[in-house]
Amino acid sequence: MALVDQERSALPVPYAMELEFPDRVRKERYFDPDFYQMEVELLWPRVWQMACRLEEIPAPRDFVEYEFLDQSIVMLRTDDMGVRALQNACRHRGVRVVKGRGTCESGFTCPFHGWCYGLDGKNTAVPRRRGFSEHNLEPEDINLVPVRCEVWGGCAWINLDDDAPPLRQCIEPFATVLDAWTVESLRTEWWYACRLPVNWKLAEEAFVEMYHVVQTHPQLAIPGMRFSLRDGEAFDPRAFIDAEIRYLRAMSDGMAGMVHANDVRVAEGLRDMELPADPTLAISTWNRALNDAVMSWHRAAGADMPDLNDLDARGINLSFLSCFPHSFVLPMYSSAASYRFRPLGPEETLMEIWSLTRFPEGQEPGKPTPPEVWECDDPRWPPIPAQDFSNLPRQQKGLHAKGFEYMRLNEQLEGHISNFERTVDGFLAGLPYEQLLPALQKINVYPFDKPILDVGF
Ligand code: FES
Ligand SMILES: [Fe+2]
Incomplete structure (x- = not known):
């Protein structure tokens, strides 16, 4: 049944x-x-959330504020290169001790009356201390409240629930697949943010099925591609390669880098390769050759690059992975896009998009520039998200x-x-x-x- x-x-x-x-x-x-x-x-108080990318806090004592709903968490890089998370509320009268991002010297000072906190969140100073009664200055009661934090996949994750299972258990098999992709070596090439006038679940659900692709992204429905070959259709290897390269370029231009321009160039270099006449054999020959060429190009440049044919053999060359409740990673060849969704209200969502890629060791870029939040109809959006965003407000209204x-x-x-x-x-x-x-x-x-x-x- x-x-x-x-x-x-x-x-x-x-x-x-x-x-x-x-x-x-x-x-x-x-x-x-x-x-x-x-x-x-x-x-939301019971789930693991991706709170920041590690390159936002690359050096000891770098910090960034992660906000969700009415909560604010300080994400702090520790001297031993771990990450500590603290609730961002002064234990005196509740002021958010930090705002935005930066680097601290020895801790944080509340801007209101000057209570001080060390790098471990412990209270280190209370001005005019003698005016407070003992019960209001119990030592364990005046520290910034710690938040559970774990590091995985190039990101720091938080959970407000002390009883939740460890991160990895909650995000499997997403974590195992992306470990094989060595996502921890990806770095931000650009980072954008969008305010969507829709519910957070509606926003996410626009990105989890392929049913909409033909209608919403007509440029991705390319005749002759491996997905569109029908039984009995005459197979032309040259037309097939041409369609594959056109698809890669449409993805690259459409997402401003999900298929990185370097990888499109590598594919261009294979344009004249001979393929067997049998379509199944031709497709697998092309895939193997392209995987190998992309891998070799990046390894020769000195980047940490997984063996894409090995991922294929293991059945985990998946190009779109989602992790409950709000993180997505979309790896393709050397690079990836990544999304994060945060509710701003019943009918408002903040969606962020990162373009991630690999850099030769030692040549990774510095801290990424935090995004200015664009409206969903901003002309600066690349074509593919712009097409997705064009449907969403209409859908929320239609509901x-x-x-x-x-x-x-x-x-x-x-x-x-x-x-x-x-x-x-x-x-x-x-x-x-x-x-x-x-x-x-x-x-x-x-x-x-x-x-x-x-x-x-
Ligand atoms: S609220 Fe922080 S010192 Fe008073
Ligand atoms: Fe889409």
């Missing part, structure tokens, strides 16, 4: 996916203030139509949206981690063309 036809137990969550069918998503999940408030209280009740999902192509929304429900229902982990591990990887899965609740 198909999963959509099974009777399901309802979780005590308003507009829960299970109340009707797992292939229908009630519209209220994307704007109802009470539903949003449940996410604020029950989801409010009186006659529209729920989204109807394609069970085979848009299953990830259901799996993701039902995992959200698991958090909102307050399920224990034993139940949430198997769901997370099902959805934390390649989201495209995923059918609706049984997430276990």
Whole structure:
């Protein structure tokens, strides 16, 4: 029996996916203030969040503020090159001790009355100390409150929940696949941010299926490419190579670097290679040759570069990975794009995009320039995100139509949206981690063309 036809137990969550069918998503999940408030209280404080990229704090005592919802966390590079996270609220009268980013000498001083905190967050000075009673200056009670922090994949991650399992357990198999891609050696080439007038889940769900590609990104539907070859169609190796290179260039121009211009040039260098007449053999010959050429080019330049044919052989040459609830990495050949989504309100989202690439050892760029936040219709957006952004505000508005009740999902192509929304429900229902982990591990990887899965609740 198909999963959509099974009777399901309802979780005590308003507009829960299970109340009707797992292939229908009630519209209220994307704007109802009470539903949003449940996410604020029950989801975000229990999940691992990517708080900063490590190149934002490359040297000891560099710090950056990570804000989400009404919270602010100080991410501080320690002298032993670890990362410490502290709640950004002075224990005197609550002022945010740091703002933005910078480098400190020996700690932080609150700008209001001058309480001081060391690099470990411990209080080191209280001016006019004698005026406070003992019970307000208990030593353990006047330090900046520590936050759980772990480092993985070139990023520092935080979790407000002391009972959550360790980072790695919560983000598998995303972490294992991206370790094989050596994502920790990627560095920021550029970093942009967008304010989207839509719910954070709606924003993410625009990037987790390929169903929209033909209509939204017509420049990526290139005849003759490996994905569009049909049985019995005459195969022309020259036309195939031409289509492949056109696709790589469309991805490179469209995302300003997801397929890096260097890799497109490497592919151009293979344009005249001979391919077998058999299409299956030709495609695998081309893939192997391009993987090898890209790898050799970057290794010769002195960059840390994974063996792409080895990734193929292991079945993990995946070009789009998502990690619950808000991080994406899209590796292609030497480089990658990466996204992060943060809710700013029930119908407002901050989306960031990084273009990441590899640099010869010792030639990595310095701290990346933090993005100015652009509106989603800003003409500076590269063509592919601009196309995605053009739909989103229209969709958020359309959801409010009186006659529209729920989204109807394609069970085979848009299953990830259901799996993701039902995992959200698991958090909102307050399920224990034993139940949430198997769901997370099902959805934390390649989201495209995923059918609706049984997430276990
Ligand atoms: S609020 Fe920080 S010193 Fe008073
Ligand atoms: Fe898209």
